[in-house]
Amino acid sequence: MPETTTGALIYQILELLPFLKELPEFLHIPMLMFVTGLIPVTVISLVGLVGVYMERKVSAFMQIRLGPMEYGPWGTLQTLADGIKLMGKEDIIPREADKPLFILAPIAAFVGVFLLFIAIPFDRDIIVVDLNVGIFYLAAVASIEVVGIIMAGWASNNKWSLLGAMREAAQVVAYEIPVGICLVTVVIVSGSFSMVDIVEEQKGLFLNWFIFRNPVMWVVFIAFIIASLAELKRAPFDLPEAESELVSGFHTEYSGMRFSIFFIAEYGAMFVASALIAILFLGGYYTGIPFLDNIDGILGILIRVGALFGKAFAFLFLQMWIRWTLPRIRLDQMFYLCYKVLVPFGFVAMIITAFWQMVLPGDGFMSLGWAPGLGK
Amino acid sequence: MGTYFREIYKVSKSIVTGMGITWRYFVNAKKRIVTIQYPHEKAKIPSRHRGTHFLETEKCILCYQCSNACPVDCIYIEGSRDGTVSGSHQGKGASLTRFSIDYGLCIYCNLCCEPCPTECIHMGQQFNLVSTRRDEMMNNLLTDKVYNEADHKFVVGKRAEIDHLAEEKKRIKAEKAKAAAAAKKAAAAKKAAEEAAAGDKPEAKEAGAAKPAAKAEKPAAPAKPAAEAKPAAKPKTDSAPKAEGAAKPAPAKPKADPAPKPDVKAEEGAKPAAPKAPPAKPAPEEKKEADKPVTESKESAKPGDDKKKEDDKGSSSGPSEEEKKS
Amino acid sequence: MSPSRDVKGSKTKMADTANMNTNVHEPPDVRTEELLLNMGPQHPSTHGVLKVVAKTDGELVLECEPVVGYLHRCFEKCAESGSYVQAVPYTDRLDYLMAMGNNLGYCLAVEALMKVEIPEYADYIRVLVTELNRIGSHLIAVGTFGLDTGAITPFFYAFRDREMVLDILEEICGQRLNYNYIRPGGVAYDLPEGILDKISTFIDHMEKSLEEINNLLTYNGIFIHRTANVGVMTPEVAIKYGVTGPNLRSTGVKRDLRKLRPYSIYDRFEFNICTGTGEYGTIGDCWNRHIVRTQEIIESIKILRQVLNAMPTEGEHLAKATARKFRPPKGAAYTAVENSKGELGFYIASDGTDEPWRVKCRAPSFHNVSVLPALANGTMLADLVIILGSLDIVLGEIDR
Ligand code: SF4
Numbered sequence A: 001m002p003e004t005t006t007g008a009l010i011y012q013i014l015e016l017l018p019f020l021k022e023l024p025e026f027l028h029i030p031m032l033m034f035v036t037g038l039i040p041v042t043v044i045s046l047v048g049l050v051g052v053y054m055e056r057k058v059s060a061f062m063q064i065r066l067g068p069m070e071y072g073p074w075g076t077l078q079t080l081a082d083g084i085k086l087m088g089k090e091d092i093i094p095r096e097a098d099k100p101l102f103i104l105a106p107i108a109a110f111v112g113v114f115l116l117f118i119a120i121p122f123d124r125d126i127i128v129v130d131l132n133v134g135i136f137y138l139a140a141v142a143s144i145e146v147v148g149i150i151m152a153g154w155a156s157n158n159k160w161s162l163l164g165a166m167r168e169a170a171q172v173v174a175y176e177i178p179v180g181i182c183l184v185t186v187v188i189v190s191g192s193f194s195m196v197d198i199v200e201e202q203k204g205l206f207l208n209w210f211i212f213r214n215p216v217m218w219v220v221f222i223a224f225i226i227a228s229l230a231e232l233k234r235a236p237f238d239l240p241e242a243e244s245e246l247v248s249g250f251h252t253e254y255s256g257m258r259f260s261i262f263f264i265a266e267y268g269a270m271f272v273a274s275a276l277i278a279i280l281f282l283g284g285y286y287t288g289i290p291f292l293d294n295i296d297g298i299l300g301i302l303i304r305v306g307a308l309f310g311k312a313f314a315f316l317f318l319q320m321w322i323r324w325t326l327p328r329i330r331l332d333q334m335f336y337l338c339y340k341v342l343v344p345f346g347f348v349a350m351i352i353t354a355f356w357q358m359v360l361p362g363d364g365f366m367s368l369g370w371a372p373g374l375g376k
Numbered sequence B: 001m002g003t004y005f006r007e008i009y010k011v012s013k014s015i016v017t018g019m020g021i022t023w024r025y026f027v028n029a030k031k032r033i034v035t036i037q038y039p040h041e042k043a044k045i046p047s048r049h050r051g052t053h054f055l056e057t058e059k060c061i062l063c064y065q066c067s068n069a070c071p072v073d074c075i076y077i078e079g080s081r082d083g084t085v086s087g088s089h090q091g092k093g094a095s096l097t098r099f100s101i102d103y104g105l106c107i108y109c110n111l112c113c114e115p116c117p118t119e120c121i122h123m124g125q126q127f128n129l130v131s132t133r134r135d136e137m138m139n140n141l142l143t144d145k146v147y148n149e150a151d152h153k154f155v156v157g158k159r160a161e162i163d164h165l166a167e168e169k170k171r172i173k174a175e176k177a178k179a180a181a182a183a184k185k186a187a188a189a190k191k192a193a194e195e196a197a198a199g200d201k202p203e204a205k206e207a208g209a210a211k212p213a214a215k216a217e218k219p220a221a222p223a224k225p226a227a228e229a230k231p232a233a234k235p236k237t238d239s240a241p242k243a244e245g246a247a248k249p250a251p252a253k254p255k256a257d258p259a260p261k262p263d264v265k266a267e268e269g270a271k272p273a274a275p276k277a278p279p280a281k282p283a284p285e286e287k288k289e290a291d292k293p294v295t296e297s298k299e300s301a302k303p304g305d306d307k308k309k310e311d312d313k314g315s316s317s318g319p320s321e322e323e324k325k326s
Numbered sequence C: 001m002s003p004s005r006d007v008k009g010s011k012t013k014m015a016d017t018a019n020m021n022t023n024v025h026e027p028p029d030v031r032t033e034e035l036l037l038n039m040g041p042q043h044p045s046t047h048g049v050l051k052v053v054a055k056t057d058g059e060l061v062l063e064c065e066p067v068v069g070y071l072h073r074c075f076e077k078c079a080e081s082g083s084y085v086q087a088v089p090y091t092d093r094l095d096y097l098m099a100m101g102n103n104l105g106y107c108l109a110v111e112a113l114m115k116v117e118i119p120e121y122a123d124y125i126r127v128l129v130t131e132l133n134r135i136g137s138h139l140i141a142v143g144t145f146g147l148d149t150g151a152i153t154p155f156f157y158a159f160r161d162r163e164m165v166l167d168i169l170e171e172i173c174g175q176r177l178n179y180n181y182i183r184p185g186g187v188a189y190d191l192p193e194g195i196l197d198k199i200s201t202f203i204d205h206m207e208k209s210l211e212e213i214n215n216l217l218t219y220n221g222i223f224i225h226r227t228a229n230v231g232v233m234t235p236e237v238a239i240k241y242g243v244t245g246p247n248l249r250s251t252g253v254k255r256d257l258r259k260l261r262p263y264s265i266y267d268r269f270e271f272n273i274c275t276g277t278g279e280y281g282t283i284g285d286c287w288n289r290h291i292v293r294t295q296e297i298i299e300s301i302k303i304l305r306q307v308l309n310a311m312p313t314e315g316e317h318l319a320k321a322t323a324r325k326f327r328p329p330k331g332a333a334y335t336a337v338e339n340s341k342g343e344l345g346f347y348i349a350s351d352g353t354d355e356p357w358r359v360k361c362r363a364p365s366f367h368n369v370s371v372l373p374a375l376a377n378g379t380m381l382a383d384l385v386i387i388l389g390s391l392d393i394v395l396g397e398i399d400r
């Protein structure tokens, strides 16, 4: 098991920004936190912008429409314009709302997503903190967003919001089980909790990716995609905000900037989930073509970061594709799917993986002699 | 267990089918997109499209057929066929001071265009009627612009002239007709009597029902009671249900006109066929309601209403028609 | 879910739920509260300004009641205070998705009063536009039902096809929604040139497109699971509540006025009465109501094909007797037509004047929505939305 490089990025930043060292000692940590915090915030906002634009165009093209076309070429600046519009809107807090909670809720939701970004490796060294319990950390922090949503539902003092929040709570708690099973399976294969290690383990030809490691890994892969959709409350699991049932669910009463924070948080979470799928099953920042992966220097970093973003956006597209195709499922069916389909399937796959790992440890299919000599 | 797996298989398969369809739409988006970028490009509007009206003013004979046919009474016409009103628009033998349509009311039903004898009012291609104010919804068809303050001032100002023209003409006519009056009267009375006999009760009902909420007199229905050479009796039922109106006997006593229009002048009206009730000039009231133009009902054009027109009030039948729907 | 829950009591009693046959302990003292939900009049899935007052226990709808009347605009009184022709545009606004059918129903009643002969050509045009309009109306029902289940894309496909219907109808009569086209005695104008070709192109397209919508929505596994066995309506319940149209037919009752009491010239055409297939779920559930509508689109296409084949190339489109203001003789008439929502009836009494003495409209949606509590009590909140959507109501007609 390789050594974990805790906080690699932090030390790099100290090197990159030498003036930080000249600051008084006690300011080092706050400044570092500030600078490193900026990265997730920027990424979330950018991903939000691109994601919303992409969602609009994907949905439009699937629905024989053009989507936004007015601002910028092909409407590329539409999302920005909407963001500015939302910022300029009146800040409405319902009179009967629980004011402090109402204000805190979107922040809590955003922080939940923000914390997720900390453990996502964009490259070997571009990770805010490479925790040695990275996967655990993600699984734990992923539930923080739901706190914000329950707060929002409760504080709005609106029946629809409350119903939406309760659905969200039930849904997220339920789907943590299949998500956990999938994560454990991945850990069994990788032998490490560290996110960087998990990716490093998949280095080499794409047959080295975890999805190809054993014949049941694709089951885990699909189960994880479905469960992550549910955790993200994306269609067909968008019950907490089912517009035909609950008007707008937990954010019915939110408008303006607060609403847009929820929105950005949602897209940030979507991106994290997509990136996670890529990291856990599809080689993370590696392209799967050894000579590309072995390039050093800035170009190599760009290729790897690009590879991760490419894969993540592919899954983002998948999420949208699913959303604009399928009807929404009902609450009881959602539980059925979770407890009676995903959990048993995931569990069986996990056990098979464990045995496979015992009998044929190492490089998956390659250890069967399917692709000899193409390892790292 | 079998059904469990079969169900999962079936659902998954249908999901894949569905996603295949949306995928095909996604990749062939260019060919399939149906959006029209509206302000930049416009859809083809078929020639029969029923948009806002346009009027061939020079063909209009001021016959009020259109305003009578309108189910929501949103056409306002004023003018004179008795002579030329200064500053007005010229139709065919008629001067029009006002021809406006309230698009806040209009339901684009085309019923007004169908009865026009000269086919001079049409529904056009214009459909974009955006306005932030209600009074801007009134269109002046004579100028094809919004019916504005100035237009209204003009219309109100011309009423005296129209009135005068009508009186002038009437006076001349009356003198001319004096000799023939007696014979004509007899003939008309006979005809009207026949009609009254045939129509009987329902006619009386019509007289009442035609204007349940009438404020002003209506020249139309009274044509029958007039058979008795009596002044038209208007059962003035303010909001009386129809049945009540119907119950009213035909030869009802001529009632004093209701409050809104107190100055009922009984005018000598031995008119020829298709006479127009000349609008008297109403006091320049603020209320638009009161300023509504004369839109005489079709029946009034019937020959034989040699009865006394006691209702040549400024807003003779126009408002009454309008109000009856309210 | 268990419909056998005590609906009246404020505390949920679980003692007699079906799956608990042994001695059940009272649940621990958890205070549950019923939530009174006012769904509507402004709500995305009430299909207009309908309000549904639902008493819920968590996600369970214990009781619900539709509250109507927000769109009341005195149709009957309006129709009585104008001439016969002037009432036609008002009928457009009843079921505004099927205005041709409304026009037709009203005009048939007036014609029955007048005892006037309709030119054959006009009859063909009437069937043509009514069936086109039925396709458009059912497309809305299918599309918005998909929307209720959360499938947004099929809605756009349905609307694309509906747009084609509207384009054709606009070319015929100048309006897309409120046609005012069918008049007592015939139709207002003759067909424009080349429209028949457009119609036949459209119906060819429609057949293909419907298959696509079916694959995307109707036979989608999630959709089936959402709609099958939900809100099952028995024929008895349907008849008791006066439910008509596709909703009634979905329960297996073969009642279609076009066949039962053929009006206009419907007796000349071959078509089937579509009933619930029971392919998925039970006959009379939401899925079957949906499938009946999609099938009826196909039947309408069949009728349109026959009309296009049999139609005389030209003729009189409006009977002379009704071209101007007219006075039917004293009397009364009731006619009913099979509209896309069900039996639409008009009762008109004449007193011999040029205005109807009494107009009464029997609007199918009014009866269809009244069955909602019978179907939705005891289901889940999400099902309530589905059931409401499957009934395909139009508020313009309910409130009149
Ligand atoms: S279109 Fe209909 S509502 Fe409009 S002015 Fe003409 S008759 Fe009146």
Ligand code: SF4
Pocket (backbone or CB within 6 Å): B059, B060, B061, B062, B063, B064, B065, B066, B067, B077, B115, B116, B117, B118, B119, B120, B121
């Ligand atoms: S019906 Fe025609 S001619 Fe008569 S007033 Fe109207 S527009 Fe003029």
